[in-house]
Amino acid sequence: MIKVMFFWSCSTGARIIMACRDLEKAERAHKEIMVDSGNQKIVIKKLNLSDTKSIREFAEVISNEERALHILINNAGIMMCPYSKTADGFEMQFGVNHLGHFLLTFLLIDLLKRSAPSRIINLSSMAHRWGTITLDDINSERNYHSRRAYGQSKLANILFTHSLAKKLKDTGVTAYAVHPGIVRTELKRHMNIGLLIMWKVVRPFTKTPVQGAQTTIYCAVQPELDTESGGYYSNCRASRCTRAARDDEMAEKLWELSCKMLGILWDGAQ
C-alpha cells in the first residue's frame, strides 16, 4: 500500500522521503517509482520503528536536512505476530504500531508546525474493535493474545489522533485516523491457518493496494479536511469508530503512559 502512496505523491511532484527498515526492498521500490513517475525527488532513509534509537536517528536527519514537512503518514504496521518485544522492551505490536509512531511524531512536530498547514495521518483499522487499552498490562506480559494486542495498538492509533487534534488546535497541524479497508498486502504474514482460510473466502471482496491507499491519500490532500481534525475515515469519508475510540479520558491516560514509557515530556503546547 505504501508504494502506491509514494507513487501518488511522486506524481504530484512532491519531494518524498521513504522511511524504511529494509533498505534493499526500499531500493527496489524506489527504482520502480522513479521510473514510473519520472519524479527524481525521492529519497530513502533508514527507519526501524521497533527501536527508539533508530527513530531518534531518523528524526534528527530529517530535522537537519529538510526545510519543510507537510504530510507525515504513519503507515507502518505489523499484525498478530507471535509474542516478542522491541529493542526497548515494549510488546511488538503496541511498540511499533503505536509507540514508534508516537515518538516519531513527537520528534518531528516542530518541523510540522513550522511547515503548517501540515497533516498527520495515522493508519488505524476497523480492528480497533478487537482490543481495549489495558493500562496495567500494556505490554501484555500477563496475558498475550495476538489478535487483541493488534486491536489494542489500532485503538491506540485512533486515541492518539484524537489527542493530537486537541493538543495541536490552532497550530495549523491537523490529524486523521484511517481504516484503509481489507487490503491484499503482506500484513497477513503472521495469520494462523484458520484465518488464512477465512482470508481466501473473503479475498474477492477485498481491496487492491491501489484501492486501499485511497483513504490515506484523501486525508493527505482533500482541501475540505483543512478545517477537520481528529476524525476517523474509511472509504474516503468520515466514519464511525467505537465508543472506546472516542473516550477522552482514556486518550489522555494513553498519552501520559506513552510519554512515560518513551521518557519524553510532551504536553502538546511545545
Ligand SMILES: NC(=O)c1ccc[n+]([C@@H]2O[C@H](COP(=O)([O-])OP(=O)(O)OC[C@H]3O[C@@H](n4cnc5c(N)ncnc54)[C@H](OP(=O)(O)O)[C@@H]3O)[C@@H](O)[C@H]2O)c1
Ligand atoms: N492490509 C489491510 O487489510 C489493513 C487493514 C486495516 C489496517 N491496515 C493498516 O495499514 C497499514 C499498512 O499495512 P499494509 O496492509 O500495507 O501491510 P504490509 O504490506 O505488511 O506493510 C506494512 C509496512 O510496515 C513496515 N514495517 C513493519 N514493521 C516495521 C518497523 N519495525 N519499522 C519500519 N517499518 C516497519 C513493513 O516493512 P517491511 O516491508 O520491511 O516488512 C511494511 O512496509 C498498517 O498500519 C496496518 O495496520 C491494513
